[in-house]
Amino acid sequence: MAGEVENIEKFIDEHLPSDKLKEVKRLLYGKELRSLEFPPGAQELAKAKEFELKGYACDAAIESTRSPRVVRIAGIQNKIVLSTSDPVSDQRDAIWAKISDIIKCAALCGVNVLCLQEAWTMPFAFCTREKQPWAEFAESVENGPTTKFLQQLAQQYNMVIISPILEREEDHGDILQNTAVIISNTGEVLGKTRKNHIPRVGDFNESTYYMEGNTGHPVFQTQFGKIAVNICYGRHHPQNWMMYGLNGAEIVFNPSATVGALSEPLWPIEARNAAIANSYFVCGINRVGTETFPNEFTSGDGRAAHKDFGHFYGSSYVAAPDGSRTPGLSRTQDGLIVAEVDLNLCRQVKDRWGFRMTQRLDLYAEELAEVVQPFWKPNIVN
């Protein structure tokens, strides 16, 4: 089914009458974003390695007291490479090799901050409810092989790389976590941030594997702006997005893994709404492809046991604080989406709309303090 309309924005582009297209696109996507030109080497690499490469620019007004702060941010969506029956280390190494090529392409495109998809080193095996061999993919944030692999690339390409992995926290008795590692462009680990909200829906049996994150809502000051990471299901929680904004994020990445039947009509809404409400850029990244597992499993929906997860529909995109957005990547193919953004737009939108100024956080702090009391009752007027 996913192949019927390979890319919704492209489909609309190709089928609507050209004299009205500009207005239709304004209504659907906000102000028009320029397409970026990339060097031939980048395009050739994308073609040779069969991934989509798209880039757009979101400009801001010129200011008198601040220089433009133009950075290139990017997200990668990708299929797994080997069979899920292959040895864990082989599966991981094959994904590393694929991602290594796409990161090289990102470097050729001048990307400054790059985010990979959720649990990027592995298939999204939480549908199986099996602990082995999937827990073997978990590794240390600080010393794990994936961090070491990316540290070298981050330094080589002078690129901040966000690496969302299944974390094994050895110091706390081998607890598993769903964690994003922030690797600075110097190659150092700047920090980590965990998934705050864990789904229990459909094949997303993630609460079987890890608990709610305990790192709060940190924002990381990089050379290329203040960034944060809202992992996957956290995108359904506006208060989660809000806290990253309150802590000063200018760009929030949302590495995700979600499937068509469950969430696809929600996908263009939630991350974009977060960009609007919080006056920051959002880069929403979704896994792509259909993954099949060695043993059959059930999905809690009356269907017979089966071995395949639903289709991860990709469609990664970038949304801007002024409500504009890029088209999405393909619903079926690997891809690299690049956005050149002027971070000055964040404050310009704040100054214009005043959402932070009118936010009345004191009111909500007070009300929430009441709501969380065990014997609280809702305010219902009869």
Added chain:
Amino acid sequence: MAGEVENIEKFIDEHLPSDKLKEVKRLLYGKELRSLEFPPGAQELAKAKEFELKGYACDAAIESTRSPRVVRIAGIQNKIVLSTSDPVSDQRDAIWAKISDIIKCAALCGVNVLCLQEAWTMPFAFCTREKQPWAEFAESVENGPTTKFLQQLAQQYNMVIISPILEREEDHGDILQNTAVIISNTGEVLGKTRKNHIPRVGDFNESTYYMEGNTGHPVFQTQFGKIAVNICYGRHHPQNWMMYGLNGAEIVFNPSATVGALSEPLWPIEARNAAIANSYFVCGINRVGTETFPNEFTSGDGRAAHKDFGHFYGSSYVAAPDGSRTPGLSRTQDGLIVAEVDLNLCRQVKDRWGFRMTQRLDLYAEELAEVVQPFWKPNIVN
């Protein structure tokens, strides 16, 4: 410009190839909603009085322990009638007369809960920054003529009517408020709820006229479900939407007045995101038409003084907790949008997605308590 594409959903419907239309609409609007058939009398009235009439149904699964709770909710979008230079009482009476016809039509369509647009008895004169004659439109919630006018209709048609007006609070020294009056289907005033977030953007100089509302986030138990009202600019604040949800709302109305150049790409995103995040129905209502004022005013955007507000683009729609939505009303014409909704869908979506269960309000109560401290500093990792 607004007339170029009179209705974006209809335009897409008419221009995309029919074999792909079903899939495109699923991606853009979620599950397909049935069109409602209305009695000939309703259709004739709409035709005679030149307003658009549209209706859709959003079904829910049949449950064993609860009967379906099917109600019809509706919103009205309308232009003002007379010139803004006419006497205030004439202007108001002319709008009353127009709305009286549309409410009659809603009754013929079996509507149970109806919401009018923001400050519905008047032009949206806050662009002028003049206090006279516009403050004359303000009236008492409890005893004002507009409340009396609607109480009679509410009782006659057995319909809950939400009446967003400019309120004059005489008991507190003639303070003006932006307030929605909830009139029960018995004709009694069930209560009132005020606009919590006041804009200071573009021609929306509303902080010149009234202050932030002090009624919190009440939910009103009616015979047709638990309802709340998030007035206009409050839709930009996810925490405002959230509090109505925490207090148990099943339907939240968002009576608004907003113009194309400022907010149109945001309009389909925000109310729909609120429906998704909070597992309730939302009915977003926007004023329609272009209003011209007696004296020229400036808009803080470098343009010369002028007398016309930008175009209010209508496009009222209903969004469901499962992410589906109705098409919008026209961008240029008066209209009545009706949605038949099974309120059981709210809990079904909560049970499926678990957003309330995974909300971690204790975390946010704690973090917000810190954020509102005057010397708080954001959590930034260097």
